[in-house]
């Protein structure tokens with residue numbers, strides 16, 4: 098009869114490619130069951146959006162075949178438990194806060210935040226999206242929930258809790274739900290801080306693996322409020338390839354790296370990198386220059402998360418009330434799923450580094 102020790106020994110030769118340690122040392126193997134013709138076990142990954150999932154499963158099968166028996170049936174349950182920062186006390190049900198930032202406005206930060214949140218949800222993670230872009234909250238339009246008002250309920254202790262609006266499986270709150278779009282608000286520092294804290298603390302987010310936060314462009318009060326009051330896991334920087342956008346993105350990154358803020362960079366994403374006409378889907382025209390985002394990432398030692406094309410369907414979808422990632426028939430939705438995997442992977446690496 099095969100023993101659990103034999104199974105663990107075989108699996109101790111399978112390395113997690115991101116953490117460079119074996120699955121047994123990482124405590125990822127659970128629930129081993131052995132019958133005369135079957136070996137079953139679970140592999141607990143650090144995120145349901147793990148890009149290495151298939152690779153790890155194959156490596157486990159190969160290890161069992163090589164070290165134990167090449168003919169035995171193997172059932173592997175690939176599952177996950179998203180990690181969180183140690184001492185995550187302020188928001189104990191929210192495991193990870195991901196801020197999405199840009200230096201310049203209009204580079205597609207909200208589009209990336211919306212599609213990233215949706216793609217994480219499609220990969221099986223419990224996800225929320227907080228639109229903290231006080232100067233131009235656009236997520237209600239992108240999710241087709243403009244004009245809706247979140248319900249407020251009283252808790253047993255007498256506190257008011259705001260219910261996020263749920264759309265496409267993502268829990269959404271926006272500063273735009275509470276303001277009149279026709280009435281510009283002259284935001285002052287203390288008002289900004291109070292409004293942002295309400296969206297974090299007074300909302301009934303429930304349990305979340307990831308809360309994606311769409312920050313306003315630039316560096317300002319919202320950034321400081323979020324960074325100094327909440328345990329942010331990391332920042333995703335969105336830029337376009339033009340030098341003016343890259344120069345502003347550098348300032349944005351500089352702010353996250355300041356000692357008083359100190360938020361890890363999960364990576365840089367370049368949006369509107371090239372134009373692809375719908376009738377020539379294989380052609381790429383780099384109309385704004387090439388590789389600027391990649392060089393920016395390299396300069397700060399951050400991962401480059403990829404290029405997104407300038408295509409009409411992305412903007413049409415946003416205007417029509419859905420992030421394009423939901424549309425499986427659109428080839429670009431795969432790019433957002435892959436972006437979500439890379440961001441989730443970087444988060445897991447951050448946690449591993451801090452162990």
Ligand SMILES: Nc1ncnc2c1ncn2[C@@H]1O[C@H](COP(=O)(O)OP(=O)(O)OP(=O)(O)O)[C@@H](O)[C@H]1O
Pocket residue numbers: 199201202203204205206207208209230233235313314368369405406407408409410411412413415416
């Ligand atoms: N890759 C893309 N292809 C085509 N259109 C895009 C792309 N990315 C964003 N857009 C469009 O560009 C416009 C600006 O995008 P978005 O609102 O996401 O930018 P932003 O950086 O969040 O702006 P803000 O300054 O308001 O924060 C929107 O109409 C959006 O649909």
